[in-house]
Amino acid sequence: MVEKIPFYFHGNLFDFLPKRIQMPYPYPLFTTTTVKDAIEAIGVPHVEVGAIKVKEEAVSFSYLLQPPDTVEVFPYQPSQKLNDILRPALNEPYRFILDVHLGSLARLLRLSGFDTYYQTEAEDATIAQIAATEKRIVLTRDIGLLKHKIIDWGYWIRSQHKEEQFREVACRYELWSSFSPFTYCLACNGKIVQAPKESVLDLLPSNAAFYFQSFYQCQNCKKVYWKGSHYDHMLQTLERLHSQSPGC
Known part of the structure; x- marks a missing residue:
């Protein structure tokens, strides 16, 4: 007779499971397997998991399942210390x-x-x-x-x-307080720095060279930025994104 290990999933991990699934999910244990392999076989990617408990005790991904285990699987939360049992700590600033x-x-x-x-x-x-x-x-x-x-x-x-x-x-990833606009190139992800006008003059359209004095340049692809109408549009986008912060 095949042993079945009951799995309880929580929170947004249900996004990866069939609709109308009921808990506990009976995972058939045909052979020795890790709890990580079982979770992914059920359909949940390991990176979405923040904590695993077996018989109320926190375990790592390498835990070997055995009857009569009961497994609870919780979603990842940035501030949850149990995450560190499953993977190395992730240092800020996030990339x-x-x-x-x-x-x-x-x-x-x-x-x-x-x-x-x-x-x-x-x-x-x-x-x-x-x-x-x-x-x-x-x-x-x-x-x-x-x-x-x-x-x-x-x-x-x-x-x-x-x-x-x-x-x-x-x-x-709780990014709302970490915005630092206009530091990375939109085209290539290079760092943007202020550039003297004379150093980028050959790269400018004539109207930008005439109307603007302050310029910024990507250190990688050399793309030049200035505070024209496109800048105003980007500011509006940033304001709209910031306004979404409540209610996470």
Whole structure:
């Protein structure tokens, strides 16, 4: 007779489970397996998990299931100390890496002052490797990507709308007090610094050279920025994003 381990999932982890599922979920234990492997086999990526308790005791992902275990699985919370049992601590300032489907979100994160790696040609294996090497948080709409073993931190974006996506990330990682606008290039994620007008004059359209005196340049791709109409539009976007902060 196959033993079944009862699993109780909590909070937004239900986003990964079949609708109308009832708790406890009976996980069939055919062979010795870790609680991490069981959780992902049920459908929940390990990066979405913040705490696991077996018989009321906190355990790590490597815990080996055995009858008569009862497992409770809780969602990730940035301020929850139990997270550290499951993965290395994540130091601030947070850095992100996004999959190819989240270009608009990448732009909003950079605009708000967050180091955000995004390349349209990056494949899942590359994203996972960069995330592990550079200690970046993976943001994706692909649940499968979040199941890569070497990824420690990540989040599955629920919404398909860019500003709602931004709000999800800001709420999950408590970013609202960490905005530092206009520090990263929207095009390439390089650092932006103030640049003397004469050093960028050859890169400016004639109207910008005539009407403006203060300029900023990306240290990586050399793109030049100034406070024209596009700047006013970006300010409006930032104000709108900030206004979303209550109610996380």
